[in-house]
Amino acid sequence: QVQLVESGGGLVQPGGSLRLSCAAYGSIFNIYTMGWYRQAPGKQRELVAGITSGGITNYADSVKGRFTISRDNTKNTVYLQMNSLKPEDTAVYYCNADVWEVVPNTRDDYWGQGTQVTVSS
Numbered sequence: 001q002v003q004l005v006e007s008g009g010g011l012v013q014p015g016g017s018l019r020l021s022c023a024a025y026g027s028i029f030n031i032y033t034m035g036w037y038r039q040a041p042g043k044q045r046e047l048v049a050g051i052t053s054g055g056i057t058n059y060a061d062s063v064k065g066r067f068t069i070s071r072d073n074t075k076n077t078v079y080l081q082m083n084s085l086k087p088e089d090t091a092v093y094y095c096n097a098d099v100w101e102v103v104p105n106t107r108d109d110y111w112g113q114g115t116q117v118t119v120s121s
Contacts, residue, residue, distance in 0.1 A: 001097050001101075002028060004025075004111060005023050005097075006021065008020040009115030009116045010117070012117075012118070013119070013120070014085060015085065017085065020115060021077060021078065022036075022095030025075060027101045028054070028076060029102045030099075031053065031076060032053050032098040032099075033052050033053070033098045035047060036049050036096070038092065038093045039091055039114075043092075045094070046060065049080065051069045052106070053073065066082065066083050066086070067083070078095060089117060092116055094112055095112035097110050097121065
C-alpha cells in the first residue's frame with residue numbers, strides 16, 4: 001500500500017506564488033510518472049503538469065511559463081512551484097503517482113488527498 005501526502009496549499013493574492021509538495025510513503029520499489037492535477041468547482045479534473053522518473057516534463061498550456069514541476073527521487077517527492085498566480089488557478093490540486101510496489105509486487109496508480117489553492121485579492 002502507498003500513501004501520497006500533499007502540503008503547501010493556501011490563499012494567495014493574484015501575482016503571488018505557492019509551492020506544493022507531495023511525498024509518497026509505503027512499499028515503494030520505484031515511482032515512474034508523478035504529476036499534479038486540479039479540479040475547480042463544476043469543472044472536470046485536468047492535468048496541470050507531469051514528470052517522468054527521468055525528468056521529462058509536460059505542462060498544461062494554461063500554466064506554461066508560470067509553473068515548474070520537479071522531483072526528488074531520494075525523497076519520493078514531487079513539487080509544483082506556482083508563480084504569477086491568477087484567479088483562474090483556484091482549484092483543489094491533487095498529486096498523482098505511478099508506483100511499482102514491493103508488496104504485492106505490482107504497478108498501481110495513487111492519488112493524494114487534495115490541497116486547496118485559492119487566488120484572490
